[in-house]
Amino acid sequence: MILANGKRFDSSMQDSILEGLEARLNETLAKPAPKPETVIAAIDALGRRAAEGAFDEQIAALQIDGAEQYKELAARLLRRDYLEFKVRTELGQDFCADSVTEPPAGLVKLRVLTRPLGVLLHIAAGNADGLPAFSVAEGLVTGNINLLKLPQADNGLSLAIIEALLEIEPSLSDYIYVFDTPSTDLAAIKEMANLSDGVVVWGGETAVAAVRRFAHPGTKLIEWGHRLSFAYLSGNIAEEELEALAEHIVTTRQLLCSSCQVIYLDTADMGQIRSFCDLFYPMLEAAALRHQPQTIGAVAALTLRSRTDRLEALLDPKTARPWSSPLCSLIPKEDSVLELSPMFGNVFVKPLAREQLLPVLRQKKQYLQTAGLGCNPEDREALTQLLVRAGVTRVTFPGSMSASLPGEAHDGEYPLRRYLSTVNVELKDSWDSEF
């Protein structure tokens, strides 16, 4: 299904729609961009509809654990006060008002306009439900025209959200185009990229590398790649804090950029690692028992894994692992490498004395995101600074690694800023005054 100018078209119409697209885009670009206020009001109304259950059917069809929480979070993010706060935080007050520079005496003054990039192509990976619509919303608030290539896994939720938005605010119809082009149809995606000023890509290295290959070198790439996160524990940690970490590991199933893959202890002593496992494992298992998966595929995977592990332990008792059950496990390792865990409640525990923290983390500088820091209060500032210098972009408490923190940047950047450009216009008067 394709959405263009507020109307649905069959996927087979793709090529003919693409053919006329440049002219349509130019027509729209010639007009003033929608005001942030218009977009925010529309999204706010959309959020109210979502809270009233307008998308319950599609959300239920996703069969995700924790759908209710997800809905609550979405409703909160779509509220006017939150959106205004986000815009203010990322772009400052009155970002769309023109200004004039105030240079030292004798230098020319310039007019400064903050303008949308123009046309954004969003290549949304299927890594979070509803994410494609969220990406488009960010493009809209900044006044861009948005071409959205839906992920293969999208079940119609994104399209339903976008259609509802256009129903609320039909004037945005010329600013959203949705395509369900498969990733294999490179020719079509390339054509969309050629029509765009910026390409926003969400996804793993394969997706990002593919975009870098086909996009024009001059096209701005806004890449939201995949990341790795970890917990860093030092000194005495309160039991509640560890329980919150266990809850985080189990509930995110370690699938998010911000999910804990490795628990680092500020030590070089494996003995301490083992005593930590003794202490932490019961908490992890209790959390895992509270949040058992319900989908048939996940249950089957656990049953199968449990059976395989049992048979393997029969054949080779050395493979039997302490701190392990089909639902979760702690995997102590002697190295300090930051790496992806086996996920689904299976987390690495590794030694990393603070003296080694920077060089070890720097080895994964391309992937660093969240550090869930648990430590004595007097160490907190020093360790935070150390983590920041190593390249971490979020420092949280262990239990809130994946919490959505209001006004936070995304992987070290404010996304909205990247969807805008700063344009300078020479002022005739100031030029004259120079000579």
Next chain:
Amino acid sequence: MRARRKLFGHSDPYDTAGTEELFLTAARENCAYAYSHCPEYKTILDAEGFSPERLQSIDNLADLPFLPTALLKRRRMLSMSRRRLPVVVTSSGTSGNASEIGFSFGDLWAGLKMVLRVCRQRHLISPKPCHYVVFGYQPNRKNRTGASKTAFGVTLFTPALSRTYALRWKDGNYVLDLKAVQEAIVRHSRSRFPLRFMGFPAYAWFLMKQMDEQGIHVQLPKGSKLMLGGGWKQFYTEEVDKPVFYALARKVLGLEETDIIEFYGAVEHPVLYCDCEQHHFHVPIYSRVLIRDVRTLKPVQNGTPGLVNLITPMVCATPLLSVMTDDLGVLHEGCACGRRSPYLEILGRVGLQDVKTCAAGAAELLNRTEVSL
């Protein structure tokens, strides 16, 4: 292995009801052989309190301990000395966690008889020479994957006039050369002899799409066939609707739906499942399929989805009598094609198919599909 010989010599490959006794005896023989020749298998059976003599009725197959394919990937197990085995194949996992399955001469002989019987049903065996296009790996000493062997094996169904490979061995690497394949198709479309394709559906799809975009449409000679194997979710996250695929094959290659034949199988269960005219994978007599409850592992009734447990007495060199795949599937009865054996529908991989992730490297890890051919 007398019962195995009889079973694999049985004339109707879908006469499940008529071969129950034979299958049971062959399974018992196979179980006894693995029990006395493979120490790991004995350890597992002993621990589960099962002995080969307990296979007295077809229902006892449910009690027979099964080996998860994941275990076969972690632990190499053989019932014969590796040096005596003419063929050892691996499942084509790139992670180093591939299973290694050995075949004896007897196993291969049984397999050959099976392939001939199953393929004759879809009129694939013919003395008329053909050109072949393989959407897969060019054979190479270094490539021991089951996929490359199967793809080559299929080109022996009829005398081969030529073989063109999509993945060519070049300077120590496989390179994808769809251009050469496309040229071969155009060239062979003018030949008097039929053209046959074999290999991954994703490549076939990609190539047909490319030809369609370039406006290249050919009418392949009568008797041409498109044979697919290796799963639909291979190299791209795209899953193509089968009717769309068939329509494109008609448009681009001039092939009818009945000329498109799909195979299913796994290195750990090397029985050939060939789809019928309704595109259903009927369970051939060489195999019994149990669908097991995802929590209790107890067998469920036909029509209920669960874990797919595949049983075959085909292989003696490796203890493959009963293996548990990591597929979810459902067994159906009654098909318009007239074959009486139930047919297996694969619903997808356990656990991970609905997973969405943004942890670095996770998508690659989770989507690491293995060629099950």
